[in-house]
Amino acid sequence: MKGPDSDTRRLILHRDAYRCLVCGRDLDASWSGYSIHHRRLRSHGGSDLNQPSNLILLCGSGTTGCHGEIHAHPDHAYQHGWLVHAWADPTTIPLLTHRHGWILLNPDGTWTPYRKDNQ
Numbered sequence: 001m002k003g004p005d006s007d008t009r010r011l012i013l014h015r016d017a018y019r020c021l022v023c024g025r026d027l028d029a030s031w032s033g034y035s036i037h038h039r040r041l042r043s044h045g046g047s048d049l050n051q052p053s054n055l056i057l058l059c060g061s062g063t064t065g066c067h068g069e070i071h072a073h074p075d076h077a078y079q080h081g082w083l084v085h086a087w088a089d090p091t092t093i094p095l096l097t098h099r100h101g102w103i104l105l106n107p108d109g110t111w112t113p114y115r116k117d118n119q
Contacts, residue, residue, distance in 0.1 A: 004050040004055060015110065040054050080096040094116060
């Protein structure tokens with residue numbers, strides 16, 4: 001499967017409150033200007049590739065908006081948890097969000113606050 005199934009897509013939209021996690025922009029599910037981003041890239045594979053803990057809602061596409069910025073500036077994106085290395089488990093990598101600060105994404109589609117200074 002190339003991308004998440006429709007139930008997982010709905011879960012991500014709901015979990016992320018129809019907002020870009022990076023900039024906070026309101027996103028309408030009927031608008032084509034948003035995308036669901038794989039934190040550990042699809043090219044890296046893995047059985048959990050399309051799990052909620054590996055997926056975030058972003059404005060733009062892979063070349064525009066926040067999604068494009070992530071791919072254009074990978075070092076910055078890895079530092080903020082928007083990208084995850086191929087060998088890493090996305091459930092253990094915190095990410096910085098516009099609305100909630102640092103969080104961990106859980107496999108069930110929920111999130112947990114994370115104190116970055118407690119690493």
